[in-house]
Amino acid sequence: MSSDEKLTVAQVGLGYWGRNLARNFDDLTDLRWLCDASAERQEEFAERYPDARVTGDFAEVLADDDVDAVVIATPVPTHHPLAKAALEAGKHVFVEKPPAMRVAEMEELVGLAEAGGLVLMPGHLLLYHPGVQKLKELVDSGELGDVLVVYGNRQNLGVIRKDENALWSLGVHDLSVILLLIQEEIVEASAHGHAFLTEGVEDVVFCYLRFASGKIAHMHLSWLDPHKMRRLTVVGRDKMAVFDDMELAHKVTVYDKAPEQASDSYGEWRTRTGDTFSPKISNAEPLKLECQHFIRLVSDGWNGREMRDGLEVVRALELLTESLNGS
Ligand SMILES: NC(=O)c1ccc[n+]([C@@H]2O[C@H](COP(=O)([O-])OP(=O)(O)OC[C@H]3O[C@@H](n4cnc5c(N)ncnc54)[C@H](O)[C@@H]3O)[C@@H](O)[C@H]2O)c1
Secondary structure: OOOOOOOEEEEEOOOOOHHHHHHHHHHHOEEEEEEOOOHHHHHHHHHHOOOOEEEOOHHHHHOOOOOOEEEEOOOHHHHHHHHHHHHHOOOEEEEEOOOOOOHHHHHHHHHHHHHHOOOEEEEOHHHHOHHHHHHHHHHHOOOOOOEEEEEEEEEOOOOOOOOOOHHHHHHHHHHHHHHHHOOOOEEEEEEEEEOOOEOOEOOEEEEEEEEOOOOEEEEEEEOOOOOOEEEEEEEEOOOEEEEEOOOOOOOEEEEEEEEEOOOOOOOOOEEEEEEEEOOOOOOOOHHHHHHHHHHHHHHHOOOOHHHHHHHHHHHHHHHHHHHHHHO
């Protein structure tokens, strides 16, 4: 593909989330194929996107040499086989999170992408949210001081999934951000939870992570909760910051607040409280930014950071799942 040509894209999976991806890729690329196992979805999308070809046969999509990239928005257990087939067919791949349910499977995908010089980008939407990018900027600039604790709240009495538990469905978002902010090896991972509604599918999960330097992280993940929360809190040694996706105007708040020992206090701790402020956050649609990022990776060449970060997320999910299953 030359820089002034549009990327030719095929999308598989046209459900609840797939329709948002199709809208963006239709705006930004030449959306050539739409594929879904359901005849009803095929009919609906054929009407909505008359310029695209619609099929239920993924092999037909992969056989088209004009297709540069494949977007995968099917249920999680199908991600690995579909992404593997697309990479083997020489296509760049954008795959919804997480691309695989096992570290070994994710390593296989990374190996295929590396061998073929192909982009493999997991759809970790939150990483493209301007509010999360502001948190990253606050951490990297040193404004918060040394980061001590990061914790996430992702709760809601909402869509109750039957094929993914709260860790895999909700936790994957927070994990991607926690690992972005604390770029260290996980040395301890534990998770406790319970399946109250569907046997074997935990609706409520509490996770704890400890990193190599002693920083810690926590996640409360649940769809059995009265509060709708989409919040990440970063406790730095000098300041603290909160990203709250439920807030319309103040997505990020920085608290100039920290414990300190005055020189005349004989070692006692007290709290220093200064200003609280909300930096301006762009209201650009994170999903559009994410799709644009994928297109840039394909057209400008790329170093593989996104897929290696995705591998670390799957590694953390696997560690937490082992703990959850033993609890
Ligand atoms: N990034 C986000 O914020 C976000 C939000 C919601 C969902 N998701 C992810 O998007 C993916 C899809 O979720 P959803 O809620 O849209 O699910 P969904 O069940 O609404 O849609 C899945 C679609 O895939 C089709 N499908 C299943 N297997 C297929 C196959 N082998 N070949 C072709 N089509 C197949 C189904 O017919 C269905 O239309 C999941 O991985 C989910 O984790 C991401």
